[in-house]
Amino acid sequence: MTVSVLPRGLRGALAVAALALFAGSAPAQAGKITVYTSYEEDELAAFLDKAKKDLPDIEVDVLRLSTGDLRARMLAEASNPKHDVIWGWAATSMVDPRILGMLEPYEAKGLDKVPARFRDAQNRWFATTGYMGAFCVNNEIMKAENLPMPATWQDLLKPEYKGRLVMPNPASSGTGYLHVASILQMMGEDKGWAFLDALDKNMAQYIKSGSKPCNVASAGEYAIGISFALRAIKNIEEGYPITMVVPSEGAGHELEAAALMKSSQNKADARRFLDWILTRAAADEYNNWKSIVTMSDRVMPERFMKAGLPADISTVLFDVDYAWAAENRDRIVAEWQKRYEK
CATH class of the missing domain: 3.40.190.10 (Periplasmic binding protein-like II)
Structure with missing residues (x-):
């Protein structure tokens, strides 16, 4: 996976410099997707580094904005969305009817590991972290x-x-x-x-x-x-x-959700990326950064339990x-x- 960062058009947004280390030459037949996210820079870099190892043939352009700025960006682009996937974005923003109308239902591989309370009944979005x-x-x-x-x-x-x-x-x-x-x-x-x-x-x-x-x-x-x-x-x-x-x-709590855009011109690779979000490799990396990892096969880190979280966060x-x-x-x-x- 080759990752580059798109320029930001909103005031106060800063490029994710940490992602520069992922830039490189994509394979000749590499697919390419654009991902919008609100994950913090450090955790985003760690998640993408893991994805790079598992999806080496997909080039990913990443735009990171705060939740509110990303909401404004998506609504401004509603007539012509610029991205394929949204990832790590607040569920309380994702369920805005204007946003839901932009999403294409997709039952990602491994979605059965996410309890119903952490995903949309119509498969328009799901959340792996929060x-x-x-x-x-x-x-x-x-x-x-x-x-x-x-x-x-x-x-x-x-x-x-x-x-x-x-x-x-x-x-x-x-x-x-x-x-x-x-x-x-x-x-x-x-x-x-x-x-x-x-x-x-x-x-x-x-x-x-x-x-x-x-x-x-x-x-x-x-x-x-x-x-x-x-x-x-x-x-x-x-x-x-x-x-x-x-x-x-x-x-x-707040969930950090993912979804496929209806307007995506790269849906095969976008779906592969969404499938990867639900893999064991991704979950293992989430465990290093997140108090909430929704997948039912999560193993709660010992250090989190030592601090007071239960093995099953849903309780x-x-x-x-x-x-x-x-x-x-x-x-x-x-x-x-x-x-x-x-």
């Missing part, structure tokens, strides 16, 4: 101040936690939105907003980044950071004195309605801002 919410709890603060270890969302309402919590702002952070959207779904909107009102009374601040609440809790600035699991795992591995807590009600995930989260995003964020932004 990320999930978690609390980062500073053990030293909890011990020094004799604070109870939380196990649930409801525990965070305890008066002892007043001024000790931080979480991402859902207006700027996908992690923040997955927390808010999952609370409103699991509790119902009336009870969910009442819970968020009560949680706000204990909140020290809302932070733009999804990872920073965990980082500041790890550094001892706050007792509890509401963040995501992989950030907690990495901080634990780096020696920070934190415990990762997955709320027992279930963790909100701790809240069953998110991705379409609802997508359809109601603007309304929910506007309501959240009206209530809590000061």
Whole structure:
């Protein structure tokens, strides 16, 4: 597989320099596909390096943009899409009816390894990876101040936690939105907003980044950071004195989905690439980077379980309605801002 990076047309987007190492001469009869993605640069480079070994006769041009920028790009190109495959993109964006209309159903080889909750019933998209919410709890603060270890969302309402919590702002952070959207779904909107009102009374601040609440809790600035699991795992591995807590009600999460474009002029190679996404080789590489790998034959890394994830990740995930989260995003964020932004 030969990989090159297309120029970006949107402000603030940077080329994935790490992918330059994949550039080279394709075989004379090589196929060629264009892939749009929102995977982070480092994990994207690792995934493509693995794919290169298994699909040496496919040349891949990759455009990487953030989820929102990629959404804007796809909608702007709706009348004449420029790519063959979309890969590693938020399911809550993929289920936009305008996007779904661009996708061609394809039952990729190995799709039976992906539980139904992680794929479209009409085979328009499937997700092999994702990320999930978690609390980062500073053990030293909890011990020094004799604070109870939380196990649930409801525990965070305890008066002892007043001024000790931080979480991402859902207006700027996908992690923040997955927390808010999952609370409103699991509790119902009336009870969910009442819970968020009560949680706000204990909140020290809302932070733009999804990872920073965990980082500041790890550094001892706050007792509890509401963040995501992989950030907690990495901080634990780096020696920070934190415990990762997955709320027992279930963790909100976002999937990173893949799909075939109807407009693709290279469907045979695009389908081969989508098949590869579901291989054991791909899953082994996902395991190094992702808290959520959806395939049923996944072997959870020992280091992830040591940090607190179960062997079967599906047992701790809240069953998110991705379409609802997508359809109601603007309304929910506007309501959240009206209530809590000061």
